[in-house]
Amino acid sequence: MRHALLASLILAALPSFAAAQAFDSAALADAAKLRTQADSDSGAYGLVESLTTEVGPRMAGSPAFDRAVEWAQGKFKSLGYDRVYLEPVTYPVWRRGHERAEVLGPFPQRLIITALGGSVGTGGKPLDAEVVEFATLDALKAAPDGSLKGKIAYISNRMERFKDGHGYGPAVAARGGGANEASKKGAVAVVIRSIGTDSDRMPHTGMMRYAEGVAKIPAAALSNPDADLLSNMIRRGKPVKIRLDIDAGLDGQKSTYNVIGEIRGRELPDEVVVIGGHLDSWDLGTGAIDDGAGVAITMAAGALIGKLDRAPRRTIRVIAFANEEQGLFGGRAYAQAHAAQVDAHQVGAESDFGAGRIYAFSAGVDPAARATVDEIAKQLQPLGIEYRVDKGGAGPDIGPMAKLGMPWAQLAQDGTDYFDYHHTANDTLDKIEPKAMDQQAAAYAVFAYLSAESAADFGRSPNGEGQE
Template structure:
C-alpha cells in the first residue's frame, strides 16, 4: 500500500465545498461543510479496498486460534497506527481452539457421485470410520422435527430446504435453523448423521459452513452441509423411488478441547472537547477457514478503518471520540463482543451510539435508527445528506445494532443500522468463494462514504442519542 494515499490533506478540499443549508443535524455550518468534504473524499478514494486487499493477501483466512487469526491481530494494530489512530490497543480473553477436520462425502448407490461437503462448526467426526446409510429427505426443519420417534434409526437425515434470495437477506433466517439444530433433531429420531443443503443462494459446487449446536442430553452425530448443486443431484436421485445410500467420513470440526487467546483490536480518534463520549464503529476481524474472509467481514474491516483514517486526518477533530472495534471470534458466538461488554461495563454509559458492518456487498439503501426519540430530528436531517447516495430512512426507531454491536446494544448503547443490498451476499457467505474478487468495489466507495459521514456526524453533533433513564426503564417493564 502506498502511504501517500493514506494521508490526503483536507484543508484544500474544504475550500472547494459550497455552503450547505443549516439543518437540525446539531452541526455548525462549518461542520456541515466538513461532512460534505468527507463524503467526496471517500467517494474518490479506494482506501477501504486497499485495506481489504492487504488483509486478504497478507493474512487470509482467520479462524479462531489459527495462525491467520494471530497474524490478523498484528496486522490490525499496525494498520491502525499507520492510519493515524491516536490510541491503539488489544484486549485479550480465552476461547476454545478450533480446528477443521477432513471430510469425504459421496452418494454410494444407486448412482455413485462424489459430493462437495463441509462439516458444520462443532460437528463431531465419524471416529475414523465411514458411515454408510440410507438417506431420508425432509423439506425443511419443521418436517424433520415432526418425524415419528425412531423413524430414522440407522439412517441419514437430509434437509433439502433451499434458501431464498432477498435484498435484505431475510431468507437466511428461514434456512439457518436447520444448520444450528438439525443434527440434534435428527439424532432424536435415531439418525446416525445429518446432512443439509448449504445455507446459501449460489449454484456453485461449494459447500457453506457455519456453526451448529448440540442439545444437552442428545447423542451427537456428524453434521454436514453439501453444495447446492449436490443437493439438487441428491434430490434427483431420491426421486427415482429406490433406496439411496450416502457415505460420509469426517473428523471433528470445532473446539479441540484446547484453549487459545483471542483479542479485540481497538483504535481511537480522540475527541477534542468531550473525549470520554464514545461513538463506536465495529466489524469482526475473524473469519471462517474457507476463503479469505474478504466479504465476511473484510469489507467491514476496510470500511471502519478507512472512516477512522479520514476523521484522524481532519484539521479540527470532532468533539467526541471515535472508537473502532475489530471484534474477535464473532463467527463462533460473538465471543469478542461479549468480552468487550464485560471489560467495559463501567463506561458503557459513555457509549453514545454505534454502527457495525457485517452484511452485504451492494450499496446501502436504508438507515434504521434506535435512539432517544428527541434525537430523531437530527438523524432525519443527517439522512437527508445520504439521499443523493440512494439511502432512505426507516420509519421505525428500534435498531439494536448488528452482529457484535447487538451485545453493546443489549448493554444500552444506541445504534444505527445501515442496510446494504445483500442480494449476492449468501452466494459467498462461509464458502471458499469468499475472496477479494467478489467485493463490489464501487459500492464499497459509497458505503465507506456513508460510514465516514455517520462517524463524523455522531462525533460532532450536539444531539443526545441515549434514551433518558426513565424512558429506558419504562421500556423494560
Template sequence: MRLLFAVLTCFTAAIHLAADGPFSQKTLDHAAKLRELGLKDTRAYSLVESLTVEVGPRMAGTPADKLAVAWAEKKFREMGFDHVAAEPVPVTHWVRGPEHAWITAPYPQVLHITALGHSIGTPPEGLEAEVFMVPDLATLKKSKAEDVRGKIVFINHRTEKSRDGNTYGKTVPGRAAGAAEAAKLGAVGVVIRSIGTDSHRFAHTGVMRYEEDVKRIPAGAISNPDADMVQAQLERGKPVRIKMKLDCKLLGTVMSANVVGEIKGSALPDEAVIISAHLDSWDLGTGALDDGAGVAITMAAAKLIAEAGVRPKRTVRVILFANEESGLEGSRHYVTTHQDKLQNMIIGVESDFGADVIWRFDTRIDEAYLPVADAIHKALEPLGIARGSNRAFGGPDMTPFRMMGVPVVSLLQDGTDYFDFHHTADDTFDKIDPKKMAQNVAAYAVFAFLAAESPDGFGRIPVTAGSP
C-alpha cells in the first residue's frame, strides 16, 4: 500500500511537471526580478557591518552573545518581519584567558598559539615537555604509548586550499579528537598545526572534544609559520621542548537563544522554507565571515522577498542559530523542540561559508522532486551557479534537520580563501566584498521564493537518526 502510494505520488508529480514545468511564467518572472534586485542589494553588507561593529565577537554564553541575540531581534523587528522570536537555548560557556607558548629547546623561540575551544587550561606555571610529532591523527592512533608518554603531541597536518572546502574535512579530525587520542597514549598536552590555509602568524581556534573516562589534557593550535618552525627544529635531530600556558576554562551551561524571523506565506503559512545561519562566533576576530555574512545574507534575502511585492505561498523562515561553533547546540535544540512540526519544514539551507560568490547548487531531496530543483536551478543559473549533485550537505546547522528527514540544499560558496581567515583574529569586516555578497542575496532570495512556491514541496529524505 505504501509503495503504491509512493508510485501514485510520483506519477502525479510527473504529470504536473510535464504540462508546463513546476512554476508559472508569472512566478518565474518574479524570481528574475528578485535576482536583479538582489544583485543591487546593500542591506546585507550594512547588516554585517552593524553586527561586527556594534556587537563584535560573540562566543556562546558570553555577554556579547546576549547582545547579539538582542541585535538580531531588533533588526528583524525594524525590517518589519511578520513574526520575530528569540527561542531560549541552553549553551556551553567556555572562556579563553591569556595564552602563550615557547620552544624552550634546542633553539628557544616564541610561538603564536591559541587554545582550542573547550580545552582545559594548563597549570598557572605552564606545561613543558618534549615534543612528539605526527603527520596526522591516523598516525597518532597507531603510535606506541612508550613514544608518546609524558610528551606534548604535535599534529603537523597541513590544510590545503580547496574551492568546496573538502580539505578542511581531512584535517579537522585532528583538532577535534587529537587530545583524546594523545591522552590515551599518555601524552600531557597537544599542539596542532592550525587548520588554516594562510601563511600568517594567526593561530586558528575551533572546537575540540574530550572523551568520557579519558584524561583531559590541554590543546592548542599554532600558526602555520610556527608549525614550520617546530618542524624545522625537529628536523635537526635534537629533542625539541615546548612550554605552553593556556588560561582557558569551561564555565558550565548558560542560556542563549535561536532568533527566528518570518515572512508569512500567503496560502500555506504553516509550511516553511528555512534559510539559516549561526549568530555565535569565535572570540578572536569579529566573526564577519563566520558567520556574520550568513546572518546578513539570509536576513536581507527574506526582507527582499517581503518588499518585492509578491508573497510566496509558504512562509520563509530565517533562523539564526545559537552556538554552532561548539556543538550545533542551537540547531539540535530547535529540531528537538519542534519535532512535531518537522513535517511542515519543506526544505532548509544554511549560509555558513563566508561571503564569496555562490558557484554551485546541490540538493538532497526525494528524487521524484528533482525536476522542481532543476527548475529552481534554471533561475539561479544567470548568477553563474552550476547544478551540482543530490548529495547536499546543507550547512552544519542543517545536520540535525537532515538526520530527521528534512530535505536540504547547499548554495555552495567559493571557499578557496575562506580558511585563510576562518576562526582567527583576521576574520573581520574588511574581508567582505559587497558585490559578491549581493550575489549571495540574489541567490538566496530566488531559491527561497521558488522553494516556497513549489507545487508540493520536496518530499522527505531518509531518516538517519532516532533522535536529533
C-alpha cells in the first residue's frame, strides 16, 4: 500500500515537474522582468499614436498603405530588431468613390450609408427603387424567386453585444452574403443594418463577396439609427422608396508586402514564434483599434524581448500583415510562402480584436506540450489573465498556418465595446487606453519569450483549427 501511494504521488507530480524543467530560473526571471517592465511602460501606445497620426487610414491598395509599409520598416529598425524584411502580397484593389442615400417618399430624408468593401456602384447614376425589409438573411433566402424584381432588399438584423464578440458571427452573414441572396430574388441593390453594437450615426463597412454566376448588385450598410429610421417608415404601411448613388468597384491588382521584424534566437534561430497584427485598415477611421493596436502591441513586445541580456532560444518573428480586411491576403501569402516550414513554427498568436485588456489565455498545441503551456499561463496570471483550457482559436491572419498544423495561442481581449467602433469613422486613437496597451504588450512579451525559450517543442496543432 505504501509503495502504491508513493507511486501515485510521483505520477501526480510529473506534470508540475515537467513544467519546471521547461524553463530554467533565468528564463522565469526574464519573464518576470518583461512582465513588470512592459506593464509599466511598454511603448505600445506611442507606436499606435505614431501610426494613426503619421499615416492614418491605410486601406489596402492605397498610397497610404505604401506609407504604412515604410513606417513599419522604419519602426522595426529603430526598435532594434535584428532583421527587418518584406514578403510580397498580391491582391485585387477595391476603390471607394462617393456614396449617398436618401428616402424619396413618403417621408423624404437623408440616410447615412457606406458602401461595403467589394461592392459595385450604381452604374454612374442614382438608383431609385422601393425597399423591402427582411428581419434576417434567412428570411431573405426564403422569399419567392423573382419577388424582388426591381426592388431594393433591406436586411435589418441587429448584432448583439458580448465580451468575446460572439454576436458578430451570426450577424455578419448578412454582410457577406446579402447581395447574392437579394440578387437571386431579382433585387437591384441591397442595404443592411450595420454589423455593429453602437447607436452612433456612423455606418460600419466591411467586406462582402459576389458568388459566381450571380448578377452583381450594389451593397451598402446603414448606420444603426438610420436602419431604425428606415424600419419605422416601413412599419407605417406605405411603400418606401429610396435613392442610392454609389461610386465603387475593383481597380486592377497591386503587389505590396507583409513587413517582418525578427529578434534572432541564440540556439535555434530557424525555429520561430510568430506574433503580429494586420497593418491595413478600412478608410473611414484611422484604424487605431483595427488593427493599429495589434501591430503596436506585438511590435512593442518583440522590442522588449530584444532588450533582454540573453536572447531567447528561438527567433521571435513579428509580422505586420498586409490586407487582412479584404480577404486575409497577407496571412494566406505567408502560409503559402512558409508551408514547407510549418514544423519550424513553434506557435503563433495574433492581436486583432481591438485595444481592450487581455482577460484570458488559451492554446492549441500538442498534448505533450500541455505542461509547458500551463506554466506560461501561470506566468500570465499576475496580469489578470485567466487560463482557459481547450478554448479559443487562432487569429485571422495566422489561421492559414494553423490549418497547416502550426500550434496557436489566443490572448483574448475584452471586446465589449469593440463593435461600437469596428470598421467605422469612429475607429480613432481616443478609444485606446495607454495602460491597457501596456498590459497587452506585457502579456505578448511573456508569452512569446517563454514559448521561444521553452525546452519543449509544441508539436502540431491537435485539430489544425484557425479562424477566418
